[in-house]
Amino acid sequence: MNLTFYLFFGFIALLLVVFVWSVGKPRRSGLPLTIENLLKGCEERHTAYMPQIRQALSEVDGRYLKEHCSQTTQRRVRRERDRISAAFLGALKNDFDNLLSLAQLIAKLSPQIAAMHEWERLRLTATFRLQFGLIRFQLWAGRMPLDQISRLSMVVSGLSMRVEGAIQELGERAAMAAELGSAVNRRGANFAE
């Protein structure tokens, strides 16, 4: 009896939380949601700047600083590295959000969608958001080893090269959809806001 009582109240509380979340406006950067803008966002991938970030975080630089610079300079460099780590994370999130928006728009415009792909994307999004939050917290708490982040950036560069071909092909295919979208927009249906 008691369990049922709390079960119903708990479920309603959960529904209300999700309701409030779902009626809120999603956080989105200024550009309107169109295939053209999303493709532009996908092309301007921030992870392309990984070699420069890797250089900034390199162990060699760290050792040099330790041997030749004052404590104050080392601290300043460390702060700078923290900032770069945060920027790197932000870049990953930006890439993820752009691709996610593109996928959502394509799903919206498609006459048929596969539940398997949709659930998979939902799972990936949930995992990404959770991990992102945890890592950001770690960075904030000062627990992130910068030398290892440097090694990670090498992995990122490698992956970027691997997916380059796939994205290029995706761009060509999506351009076809963009033409269709523009044609319909001209006829009055507006999906850009």
Added chain:
Amino acid sequence: MARLGQLLWASNTAVTLALLVLLVRHKIFRRSPAFVLYTVTNLLQALVLYFIYRRWGYASTISWQVGWAMDLLTTMAKAIAVAELCRQLLGAYRGVWAFAWRTLVGSAVLVTLVSLITANHRWELLLPNVQRALELAMASVVVLLLVFVRYYEVETPAADRGLTTGICFYSCFVVLNDTLLERYLYSYAELWSVLGLLAFLASLLTWIWAFRKPMAAEASENIVVPAGFYGAVMPELNLRLQLLNEQLARFWRVGDTRP
């Protein structure tokens, strides 16, 4: 308390009538016939109960039976209005709709069954339990619908936002109210009635606010990409998301290995 209940009952009938006038004036019946039908059912319920209570009194068995029968009738009308709302918001996107309606129906059936199974199995609580299960299913469907709307960034007219808010609020309230009734039974019955009327009044006012202006005409055409496009592109997009996720996972594991 009884006097307050009567006052609220009269107010609700008047406000329901005002809502119906507004819906007819703004020709909402063309766009949302099921919601108009739901409003008419509510009005009908008030009229029927008025005559029943006058003829047989509030505490008679026939009043109890007719009261619950009318409640279930309005709940069914509301369920049809919820289905109509889902279709209005997502129906324009064929692929998403095909995916969404199965999910929504599945979740509604699941929630109804779980709610009925976990309820207190006493015969006098049968009808409140059925009503609670249906209201809980509707609240879940509306919330899930809004999740779909947000996830796929579907444009929602202000009137539909008001409609979903009113439906969700009232359904959630009925579930809580019926749960309290199940626990405290007769000692809560009078308050149960008054609170239910108050919650319904709040929903009616939300709907009046939502439909205060005529609705803009909807775009009739939808953008559709070729049938094979989704199947060709989506696995690649998911793969890329997976890769970004893996990068993040490595980042996380790197952080984890620090002594």
